[in-house]
Amino acid sequence: MKVYVKPHANDIWTVGSRKNVKNSKGRNPEGAANLSVIDVSLKAETKGQLSKGKNGAGKAKKLGKGVPLAEAIEGKMIISRGSPCNCQATRHPLVTNCLSCGRIVCEQEGEGPCNFCGALVLKEGSTYAGLERCAGPKSDSEVAARAFKDRLVEYGRTSSQRTTVIDDQSDYFQIDDNAWLSEEEKQAIMKRQEEARLAEEARKKNVVVTIDLLGRKVIMADDTENSPEISSSILNAGPAAQRHDNLRIKPNPSVVENPVFLNLQQQRHAGVAVENIHSGRKPKALHSKSLFRGTGRVQHDDPFESVFEEKYSEENNGNLANTKWMTPKIKDNSNLCSFDDEDCLQDESKEITVFDICPPQTSNRVSLSPSILAQKQAERSRKMEDSSSVLMPGLILLKGWLNQNNQVEIVKRCRDLGVGPGGFYQPSYNYGNRMHLYMMCLGMHWEPLTKSYEMKRSIDGATPPSIPPLFQDLVANCLDDARHMYEDAIKGPDKGRKIMDLVPEMHPSICIVNFYERSGRLGMHQDKDESQESLRQGLPVVSFSIGDSAEFIYGLDRDESSAQTIVLESGDALIFGGPSRMVYHGIVSVIPRTAPSSLIEKTNLRPGRLNLTFRQM
Numbered sequence: 001m002k003v004y005v006k007p008h009a010n011d012i013w014t015v016g017s018r019k020n021v022k023n024s025k026g027r028n029p030e031g032a033a034n035l036s037v038i039d040v041s042l043k044a045e046t047k048g049q050l051s052k053g054k055n056g057a058g059k060a061k062k063l064g065k066g067v068p069l070a071e072a073i074e075g076k077m078i079i080s081r082g083s084p085c086n087c088q089a090t091r092h093p094l095v096t097n098c099l100s101c102g103r104i105v106c107e108q109e110g111e112g113p114c115n116f117c118g119a120l121v122l123k124e125g126s127t128y129a130g131l132e133r134c135a136g137p138k139s140d141s142e143v144a145a146r147a148f149k150d151r152l153v154e155y156g157r158t159s160s161q162r163t164t165v166i167d168d169q170s171d172y173f174q175i176d177d178n179a180w181l182s183e184e185e186k187q188a189i190m191k192r193q194e195e196a197r198l199a200e201e202a203r204k205k206n207v208v209v210t211i212d213l214l215g216r217k218v219i220m221a222d223d224t225e226n227s228p229e230i231s232s233s234i235l236n237a238g239p240a241a242q243r244h245d246n247l248r249i250k251p252n253p254s255v256v257e258n259p260v261f262l263n264l265q266q267q268r269h270a271g272v273a274v275e276n277i278h279s280g281r282k283p284k285a286l287h288s289k290s291l292f293r294g295t296g297r298v299q300h301d302d303p304f305e306s307v308f309e310e311k312y313s314e315e316n317n318g319n320l321a322n323t324k325w326m327t328p329k330i331k332d333n334s335n336l337c338s339f340d341d342e343d344c345l346q347d348e349s350k351e352i353t354v355f356d357i358c359p360p361q362t363s364n365r366v367s368l369s370p371s372i373l374a375q376k377q378a379e380r381s382r383k384m385e386d387s388s389s390v391l392m393p394g395l396i397l398l399k400g401w402l403n404q405n406n407q408v409e410i411v412k413r414c415r416d417l418g419v420g421p422g423g424f425y426q427p428s429y430n431y432g433n434r435m436h437l438y439m440m441c442l443g444m445h446w447e448p449l450t451k452s453y454e455m456k457r458s459i460d461g462a463t464p465p466s467i468p469p470l471f472q473d474l475v476a477n478c479l480d481d482a483r484h485m486y487e488d489a490i491k492g493p494d495k496g497r498k499i500m501d502l503v504p505e506m507h508p509s510i511c512i513v514n515f516y517e518r519s520g521r522l523g524m525h526q527d528k529d530e531s532q533e534s535l536r537q538g539l540p541v542v543s544f545s546i547g548d549s550a551e552f553i554y555g556l557d558r559d560e561s562s563a564q565t566i567v568l569e570s571g572d573a574l575i576f577g578g579p580s581r582m583v584y585h586g587i588v589s590v591i592p593r594t595a596p597s598s599l600i601e602k603t604n605l606r607p608g609r610l611n612l613t614f615r616q617m
């Protein structure tokens with residue numbers, strides 16, 4: 001064991017004794033310098049000494065010569081560093097504990113061998129007896145050991161910080177034993193929780209399951225208000241401009257086998273109910289209030305796609321007796337007929353169902369007042385378009401241009417022509433699905449299947465009736481009026497344009513007469529099957545609307561959602577020519593019960609809308 005011996009006081013320490021002072025004063029000038037250091041150190045180590053006198057420096061000098069007895073007795077003063085002291089650092093500042101025996105070593109005892117066990121007691125970073133200078137470079141293992149020690153010490157120091165657990169659960173989520181809540185707060189929270197639980201239970205009991213036949217999905221909702229999908233896509237199909245898209249059948253990725261669409265009309269042909277009709281009796285189901293009416297739609301990208309709907313509605317009054325039924329071939333005797341099944345559609349074109357837009361009046365007519373919806377729509381349209389206007393360069397709306405006599409006359413002529421050869425029929429489009437509008441062409445026949453004009457209609461070989469002179473005159477007058485109106489309204493960039501470029505002369509050789517029942521519509525399209533020359537010159541299309549109002553959309557492309565909407569009312573004339581000749585347009589809906597009642601009284605026009613578009617080939 002290595003024994004340490006305290007170095008001689010003169011080597012390191014200059015103790016404040018008379019003898020040493022004398023020595024240093026007398027013989028060693030450096031010692032004098034040391035003395036003053038020691039004096040200062042004594043002054044610092046002797047609490048309150050300097051503050052007692054006015055002249056601190058003088059006192060310090062005196063102190064260098066001697067110490068007050070009382071303080072020496074009390075042991076507050078370090079008289080001879082290294083001598084044993086049992087104050088346990090109560091009187092003198094602590095040096096440290098002896099790492100061997102644990103003795104508390106105070107400044108009086110100082111660094112050096114422990115007065116109890118002799119082990120060396122040193123302060124952190126001590127320079128005792130020149131230890132630091134003596135210590136050679138530290139070995140790697142010592143450096144590592146020290147670093148490890150420092151780490152452990154640091155861990156110990158910060159352990160309480162690192163190991164504190166913040167119990168969120170108890171602070172925020174537990175109510176019963178939450179130390180942060182008062183009794184009242186706990187009660188209030190528990191009451192709210194109970195209410196929420198009861199409401200949730202009630203909600204779960206009130207489940208509405210909606211079978212969306214159109215979208216081919218089953219939707220669970222708490223109530224109809226919470227099922228916007230249903231309300232927008234089926235009940236009201238969203239705003240007019242989006243209606244077409246909303247109603248489109250979208251592929252259901254979860255359906256492995258595609259459903260078969262039944263054309264109830266064809267199904268009836270196939271023998272389910274047709275016998276009853278032919279025998280003069282209504283199909284059984286018609287008497288029953290619980291008749292299930294399936295509504296579906298065949299979707300094509302063609303504008304003339306149309307909603308089909310099995311109809312025993314007010315339009316037909318259930319009276320099917322005058323209707324000729326065609327007999328499609330049914331494969332495998334099956335009553336089911338898919339719209340994609342071409343066999344169902346063969347021969348269908350051989351017979352034409354006569355469609356009378358003004359059926360003879362059989363009973364006293366009960367005229368119903370317009371629905372609230374129709375009234376609102378009409379009001380809106382009045383507000384929107386009080387007067388005639390130029391909607392786009394070359395697209396002109398003449399509100400109420402046809403007077404009532406004109407309207408009545410047009411309806412009567414169309415009716416007469418419509419029930420004759422080449423009259424109204426319900427065209428089929430690709431795959432045989434029927435358009436939900438009735439059509440008659442005057443002058444030339446426009447064939448929806450080929451989208452081209454023909455002199456005789458291929459469907460039955462009939463020659464289209466000619467355009468009555470009255471109609472020709474009306475078109476010419478209408479174009480004149482449009483030009484006058486346009487000239488007055490021209491502003492901005494069109495100002496310098498010649499009016500005849502905007503509304504060129506047009507001598508109609510074709511009139512397409514459409515009759516839309518209330519579910520009728522016409523997809524976004526361009527009228528572009530006339531001759532290249534006609535289109536190039538922008539010869540206008542003139543359109544007359546009669547009967548129920550309709551929402552007409554138009555725009556620069558096929559996108560219905562970005563299209564503009566106007567309501568065309570009975571008597572309105574719309575002209576699109578010049579720069580608007582190729583405008584996209586369509587009918588999104590017919591607004592029920594909006595036809596002028598006097599027109600109905602005079603013509604017995606069916607519920608629906610009659611539209612005539614005149615074009616030059």
Ligand SMILES: O=C(O)CCC(=O)C(=O)O
Pocket residue numbers: 512514522527543545552568585586587611613
């Ligand atoms: O019914 C209408 O207003 C438009 C008719 C139409 O665009 C057409 O027949 O090409």
Ligand SMILES: [Fe+2]
Pocket residue numbers: 525526527585613
């Ligand atoms: Fe058109």
